[in-house]
Amino acid sequence: MNIPCGREDIARLFQNCINNGKLAQAYIIHGAEGMGKKTIVRYILSLMLCDSHSSCGGCLSCKSLDANTHPDITELKREPDKASIGVDNVRDIKNEVYTRPTMSDYKAIIVHEAHLATPAAQNAMLKMIEEPPDKVIFFILCDTLAPILQTIISRSVVIDLKPIPMQGLRDIFGTDAEEFELSLCEGNPGRLIKLRNDPDYAALRDEVTDAFASLAGADPYAPYDISARLDKIKENKEEIFNIILIFARDAYFKKNGLESLIINKDKMNYINTFSANLSAAQCCRIMQHIITAQKEKGKNGNFTIAMTMLLLKCRAEM
Ligand SMILES: [Zn+2]
Structure with missing residues (x-):
């Protein structure tokens, strides 16, 4: 099996630990959805379980891993109709452990979506990690560390999946992806796959960019008009905040003469018009307002109010 692109450092770490017989009892693999948690764990297993610990692809163990029939892998997953992993799910795997x-x-x-495990389920897992059966290694996968019990974190090695650098993304997607798409996914290959397969995303990005760029025009009521436009597509609120933040960041780069860092290279006419009468400092303050609003929107559930307030603040900077 090939080392996943952009994860060479993690592959090296595990190869060394396995060669030296120094694997930890538990690893927390932490990274947002799409960052490749399952991919890297699969590669680690191909080293760990392979007869020659080399991910050879030819031994019985490697073949069983390929066929998803390896008897020494136990997976703990959330049941499809449940919102969380409960203590019963953990008990179910106890014999295997x-x-x-x-x-x-x-x-x-392998514990999938560990951030969705209830505290009782995590305590049951903790017992297993605390009294480690010989040669049993836990891989705890989570999108966010916040819900994971400190007692589990302190007994595990935490591996944080960092965004994959541009070259790594180019290696994954080849000439198939446009440069602006690679930039737009911010180092998250799963996100790029999702964006590319989502025909609605291109339309969403066009609409949000067109709406937000009009903020720099002469119309003093623009914040209200834009807010009303975005309100119609507010089910995509996460993406709306992302799109306007990236756009504002592009305007900031433009004013600083850093055009090579601009992500929306296909939207230069919008960026030029938006930033024409703004200074770099004004663009920077607009970005900060967006970042603050993005953080606070979780607390304030009302998208329309949050967006109108944000647009008024941005307009006041102009
Ligand atoms: Zn092998």
Whole structure:
């Protein structure tokens, strides 16, 4: 199996730990959806479980991993109709955890979406991690660390999946992806796949950019008009905030002569018009208002009010 693009450092770390027989009892693999948690764990397993610990692809263990039939892998997943992983789900895997590996040198327990495990379920997991059965290694996958019990974190090695650099993304997507698309996904390959497969996203980006750019025009009521336009598509509120933040950042780069860093290269006419009468400092303050609004929108559930207030603040900077 090939090392996942952009994850060479993690692959090296595990290869060393396995060669030296120094694997930790538990690893927390932490990163937003789309960052490749499952991909890197699969690669780690291909080292750990392979007969020669080299991800050879040819041994029985590697073949079983490929076929998803490896007997030394146990996965703990949320049931599709449930919102969380409960203590019963953890009890279900208890026997597996306490039996010895049958094919490989190690046994892997993979906990998916651990951020959705209830505190009781996490405490049950903690017991297993605290009394480690020999050769059993836990991989705890989570989108965010916040809900994970401190007692679990302190007994695990936390691996934070950083955004994949541009070259890594180019290696993954090849010439298939436009440069602005690579920039837009901010190092998250899953997000790029999602954006590219979503025909609605291009239309959303066009509409939001067109609406937000009009803020710099002569109309003093623009904040209210734009807010009303965005209100019609507010089910995409996460993306709306992202799109306007990236746009404002592009305007800031434009004013600083850093055009190579601009993401929306296909929207230069909007960026030029928007930033024509603004200074770099004004663009910077507009970005800060957007970042603050983006953070606070979770607290204030009303998108329309939050967006109108934001647009008024941005307009006041102009
Ligand atoms: Zn092998």
